[in-house]
Amino acid sequence: MAIPKKGSRLITVDDVVYRWRIRHKPTYGQGIGESPLRLAVQLADAPGRVLLVSLRCHRPDTWLGEEAAMVRPALVAMAITKALHSGWLPSQRGSQVRLDLSRDDLAGLAEIRPALSFTRFRA
Template identity: 60%
Template structure:
């Protein structure tokens, strides 16, 4: 599985290039606040295993007034590092690796703390 290049952004984390993308429009469930904010990451310029990051909040364009947040490159870089610590191997083929972050995980990721096991 690969993410479309159109609408994606490049980011370099610890010397490795990745491409990340948030879905352009919310799904019906995301729009109603039933689904979480998600984005996909993959190695740039080569095939590999996709990382799906699920955050504990809604999209900023959700139709209902749920808690939202903006995804910035610093968050993407931090979640890539967390996924690598939890076993994501971007060079490996296979189904997507899902990183489901809780409120506590999100706080730790943004502070730069090591993952809790």
């Protein structure tokens, strides 16, 4: 399955260009904070195996105000490098490869935002 060009971003890691994308709308599981934030990565010019990266945090648009992360290109580059060292071969055809990143992997690369706190006001 190829990542659509619309809504995706390009990133270069070790002189190789990749395309990455996060879903525009959360799935139901992501919206209620049950599923983690995920992004997909593949080669930009000759799509092969898709890398599916799961982060141990929530999307910024969760419905319940859970702690969320903002994904930056440095995080995507680190995930690509880690997957390549783990044996991901992006030029080969085949099923998707999954990579789960821990909170330690995210330290300093993802901006973690605390849950919103709502204050009740009396009239």
